Amino acid sequence: MPLIAITREMGSLGKDVAQGLGEALGVPVIYHEVIDHLADRMRVRRSHVVRLLDGSAGLLERLSADRTSMFIHSADEIIDLCTQGKGAVIRGWGATHLLRDVPHAVCVRVCAPREVRRRRMMERLGTTDAAQVEEEIHRNDEAHTAIMRRNFGINWADPEHYDLVLNTQRVRVSECIEEVLGLVRSPEFAETDQSRGLLEDLQLTARVWAALRRSAETRDTRGIVSAKAGVVSVSGCGTEELLRIVEVAVGVPGVRDVVYRSKSGEDVRPRFH
Numbered sequence: 001m002p003l004i005a006i007t008r009e010m011g012s013l014g015k016d017v018a019q020g021l022g023e024a025l026g027v028p029v030i031y032h033e034v035i036d037h038l039a040d041r042m043r044v045r046r047s048h049v050v051r052l053l054d055g056s057a058g059l060l061e062r063l064s065a066d067r068t069s070m071f072i073h074s075a076d077e078i079i080d081l082c083t084q085g086k087g088a089v090i091r092g093w094g095a096t097h098l099l100r101d102v103p104h105a106v107c108v109r110v111c112a113p114r115e116v117r118r119r120r121m122m123e124r125l126g127t128t129d130a131a132q133v134e135e136e137i138h139r140n141d142e143a144h145t146a147i148m149r150r151n152f153g154i155n156w157a158d159p160e161h162y163d164l165v166l167n168t169q170r171v172r173v174s175e176c177i178e179e180v181l182g183l184v185r186s187p188e189f190a191e192t193d194q195s196r197g198l199l200e201d202l203q204l205t206a207r208v209w210a211a212l213r214r215s216a217e218t219r220d221t222r223g224i225v226s227a228k229a230g231v232v233s234v235s236g237c238g239t240e241e242l243l244r245i246v247e248v249a250v251g252v253p254g255v256r257d258v259v260y261r262s263k264s265g266e267d268v269r270p271r272f273h
Contacts (some may be wrong), residue, residue, distance in 0.1 A: 001090060002025050002027060002048075002087040002088075002106075002184045003090075003099060003199075004018075004021055004088075004089045004106060005035075005083055005089075005099050005107045006018050006092075007108070007110060008092030008093075009112075009140075009141070010140045011112065011117030011120040011121045012094065012110045012112050013112070013176075014110035014111075017110050017166070017177055018078050019241070020173060020174070020177040021089045022039040024181060025087060026086070027085070027088050028085070030090045030091065031090070031091040031093075032165075035070065040215065051142065070205075071094075071147075071150075072212070072213045073091055074094075075098055075209070076078070076206040077212040078090060078095050078098055079099075079206045079242075080207075082105075082203075083199060095107075096108070097148070097159065098108070101198060102198050104189050104190060104199075106164070107161070107162050108165075108166065110166050111155075112167060113169055116169045118134050118137060121136070143174055144208070145157075150198060164179060178218075178265065185273070197229070201226075201227050204252070205225065206247050208225055209225060209233055211248050211249070212248050212249070218241075221244075222237060222241075223241060227255070230254060231256060232249045232255055232257070232258045233259050234246070234258065241262060244253065246258045
């Protein structure tokens with residue numbers, strides 16, 4: 001099951017690379033589907049989600065946006081889509097970092113110099129207003145930088161976050177596709193029972209976080225929650241908060257048990273009586 005995560009940079013031709021990979025592998029290319037699902041979950045208009053992502057949201061929209069919910073629910077959607085069918089190519093959504101620890105996921109940055117991206121966008125939009133296009137690209141990049149720093153604490157432009165970095169100023173789209181396919185088909189990125197298990201652990205962790213966010217009792221939890229082989233581990237919270245987390249977590253499909261991870265690293269099954 002090939003999994004490819006690609007960055008989304010305006011004018012980089014990453015969209016073309018993603019489309020070519022989807023066609024070559026016979027797998028879906030995922031981007032817009034998440035917007036629709038996310039808007040439904042957050043009970044906002046689709047256009048609101050788009051403006052928050054590309055940095056064009058107004059002050060009132062930014063102040064009223066529940067960005068934590070947006071990240072939690074988008075992560076849940078992305079990882080859930082990755083576990084369905086026979087694979088996927090995911091554009092944007094922080095997928096290169098959500099899936100970074102999954103051994104069979106190939107994480108790719110497709111980029112190009114700013115002036116090249118500006119020229120391409122001017123041609124695509126049929127405009128001669130270089131300043132306006134430059135501002136659009138800058139706003140989009142700044143929004144992406146802020147999202148990645150807030151959600152992952154990283155500088156997303158650093159090359160060490162990726163398995164492959166492709167500069168489309170010098171590398172044609174067809175060559176980019178072949179380079180990525182080479183990694184996808186290599187033994188190092190072959191799906192195994194272990195790598196599939198890691199993806200399923202991520203899926204269950206994301207499901208639990210989404211459930212906690214939906215509940216009024218746990219939506220602001222400061223606890224640390226993760227899942228492995230159906231067992232949810234919770235740490236960093238008091239007894240009352242732990243009880244609320246357990247009550248929500250045990251209702252999530254796939255959760256077999258909940259344990260509390262003490263400061264010593266020992267897993268303890270909570271007792272409340």
